Amino acid sequence: MSVFENHDPDSLIGSVLDGRFRLETELSRVTASTTYSATDLLSQLTVVLRLFSAEFTIGNGAALLEQAAVMRQIDHPHIVRLTSFGRTAVKGTDRVYVVHEQLLGGSLQDMIDRNRLLTPSQALVVGVEVCRALDYAHKRGLAHHDLRPSVIMFGEDARVRVADIGISSVIAESAWEDNAMISQERARYCSPEQALSEPFDEKADTYALALILVESVTGMVPFLADSVVGTLSARVDKLFPVSADLGGLAAVLDKAGRSDPMDRSSALEMGRALVQAAPSLPRPAPIPVVLSMVFGVPPEPDRSNEIPRGPQTDHWSESQVIDEQMQDEATILVETATQQNPLIGRWIVAAMAVLVLIIGGYFLFNTLQKESFPVPDLMGLEQGQATNLVTEFKWKVVAVEASDDLIA
Structure with missing residues (x-):
């Protein structure tokens, strides 16, 4: 009770x-x-x-x-x-x-409260999954507008589920009508445009996610002050604080945390940037969810092979990252076509599957096969003649004057 x-x-x-x-x-x-x-x-x-x-x-x-x-x-x-x-x-x-x-894995807030901070690799996994949820919602005219660690939840499989999309936007629009009534909890994850009582859209969600990911790794929320007024004003026209401790996340969070929403990443752009940063980070350990054992469910599964997937090495593979992006974009196209015409949708499913295989094979072939050319004999030729011989290879000819002097 x-x-x-x-x-x-x-x-x-x-x-x-x-x-x-x-x-x-x-x-x-x-x-x-x-x-x-x-x-x-x-x-x-x-x-x-x-x-x-x-x-x-x-x-x-x-x-x-x-x-x-x-x-x-x-x-x-x-x-x-x-x-x-x-x-x-x-x-x-x-x-x-x-x-x-009801989800049995607790929330990101539960982990932060228990000092179970994430590594940059784990935060990247969480960020990618939240971006997928947000992008899906944003494309359908829905937003969150009150994203915070307590609504980033986990199932028994330790995967992220975002709660209250759409519902929270109604509450947020009502709450932000009067900044004097804003709570510190709402203020700490707000965007600069919300702090200024200006119109806000789905870009406020990516700014909030950038703040949350920093907190999940460092335990500290950027721009947090002792008062609501101080917390709101601290982020206006300020650079987003990132450090080398965030590794490959730093550049992604810098873009997602831009003060001007016109310069800020969308959820799709942020998700893609996170995926592209994955190969620069070590493979993630299992996410330290909190409540699994309380509800008597099995321990969280090993997520060391979490998407973005890679080969059995210590880092993710860039080719696998590209494949995952293609699959996601293909899924969006198929969903749209299927809703409009189920028969056409089935043909597109088959066509897109073949296309993904062809493009994936192309990337794999390029990775394994390096294009080579026979080196023509240019000795004794004039520069113009040498240039003509190598034009088809798109090489650049540089003339170097020989000297019999020895380097001291």
């Missing part, structure tokens, strides 16, 4: 919401909502239910339900699956709720 239950005379623990969800334990509480562990009486599964306050429902209920309806249709390996949503009466007041799957 949480401290909230102990001190809340209006606790809903034990009650059944909307005739289906029995609230078991209160997990957390913020101004706009309370989150519970609940039992779905239809499936008998344990789920996570977020119940919004009556006040927030009055002002934002329609927007929440609109975002929830979109998220209910999304099935992505790196996005927490929203399983149900609705509007129901709770003690005489109208309340919106959303329900999502």
Whole structure:
């Protein structure tokens, strides 16, 4: 039982919401909502239910339900699956709720709180998976706008799932209407444009991710000050702090952390840059997820062969990185075509599979075969004659005057 239950005379623990969800334990509480562990009486599964306050429902209920309806249709390996949503009466007041799957691997915040910091290689794996989730959402008109370590969660397989996409954007838009009401927790991961009360878009998500990845490696959040005002102002028109300790991540985070959103990476660009940085880093050890043993599930799997995949060496392979990028881009094209025409989609699946094999073979062939040319005899020729002989090889001819003098 949480401290909230102990001190809340209006606790809903034990009650059944909307005739289906029995609230078991209160997990957390913020101004706009309370989150519970609940039992779905239809499936008998344990789920996570977020119940919004009556006040927030009055002002934002329609927007929440609109975002929830979109998220209910999304099935992505790196996005927490929203399983149900609705509007129901709770003690005489109208309340919106959303329900999502329960994950057993804890969150990135759980790891940071226990000083289980990541290596740059591990942070890269987390960053790539979050970028895939964000890019997928952004391409469908969805954003997060309140990305923080507590919503970067892990399943039993120790892979990342991002929670509250779409739903959090409604809360964030309401919260940022008045900077005086912003909490320190929200301020620490905000973008410069949010801090300035300027319009913000999906680029705010990549800035937040850059901050989170630095914190996951160093344990420190860049620009964090003693007050909310100080935290907000510290990032305005400031260079993003990166150090050599971040290894190959440094250049990627510098671009993702640009103060001007026009100069900042998109989620797709950041993800590609992380993938391209992978060969410069050692292979990652397993992600140190926190809650697996608490729920009695097996220990987290070995992720040393995590994507971006490479050969059995101490570093990732650049050719494998290229193959992974091609597969991701092919998947996006196939999804779009299949939605428009299932028959055409099936033909494209086959065509893209053949194309990936051909291009992959080309890269492999170029890696194994170095083009060579016979060296023509240029001795005694004029420079013009020598240039004509090597033009087809695209070589550059440099004339060097010989000297009989010895070098002292």
